[in-house]
Every structure is written in structure tokens, then in C-alpha cells.
Amino acid sequence: MSRPDRSVHIAKSVKVIDWLKTELIDQLANLFKGLHYANQTLIVDSLASLITAVYVLARRLGLSFRELDQAVVKNLQEHVEEGHQLEEWYQDLSHLEKYIDR
Incomplete structure (x- = not known):
């Protein structure tokens, strides 16, 4: 099996980075909902997901x-x-x- 073309790899990386950016926005919205409804489970889950997404995004960006x-x-x-x-x-x-x- 041959290695994927470099442009395919770059496109996949860009797609993953874009997905992570939307994940950050989605989890921020969930956090605000959790705060609005005083839902501690949603607050904790959203904060944990935000932190995870930030770490993964940093890794995808080469950090x-x-x-x-x-x-x-x-x-x-x-x-x-x-x-x-x-x-x-x-x-x-x-x-x-x-x-x-x-």
C-alpha cells in the first residue's frame, strides 16, 4: 500500500483543525447552556471537552x-x-x- 499523497495529508490536517475549531465553539455553547440552567454535569463535561480540544488542537498545530x-x-x-x-x-x-x- 502506498503512502497517501502529501496534498491529501495536508487536506486531512486542515479538515481536522477546522473540526476542532467547531468543537471548541460547540463546547463553549454547551458551557453557556450549563451555566444558564445551573447544570453542573453539563458545565463539567463542557469544560473537560474544551480542555481536551485545546490540547489536541495544539498538537495538530505542531505543539x-x-x-x-x-x-x-x-x-x-x-x-x-x-x-x-x-x-x-x-x-x-x-x-x-x-x-x-x-
Whole structure:
């Protein structure tokens, strides 16, 4: 069996990336529905699907999971240093950074 033509591979990659983008939008809509109806199961499922789709999209775009994790930690550290409101009010960002570091 021969290898698929390069243009077929590129077209397939573009199609998968487009599908992931629509998945992000779909799950964001589901999250908003979950928030509207105070449906905790829908909220958790939507958030989990969003996170999964982001990781897979990053991989499809040529980034490793580790690169994405490192970028998230760097982003958190920058926001903590800049005194982001979520950090000042709730310490959410430093808590997330500690969780990721474990």
C-alpha cells in the first residue's frame, strides 16, 4: 500500500483543525447552556471537552502537550506578578500553577 499523497495529508490536517475549531465553539455553547440552567454535569463535561480540544488542537498545530503546559505556567506566573484581579481576590492563578506543578 502506498503512502497517501502529501496534498491529501495536508487536506486531512486542515479538515481536522477546522473540526476542532467547531468543537471548541460547540463546547463553549454547551458551557453557556450549563451555566444558564445551573447544570453542573453539563458545565463539567463542557469544560473537560474544551480542555481536551485545546490540547489536541495544539498538537495538530505542531505543539507538544509539554510546550502548552509550559506556556500556561508562564502565563500564570506573569499574571501573578502583574497582580491580576483573580489572583488578588482569590489566588486562583497561583493555586492553578501549584496544581499543574504537581
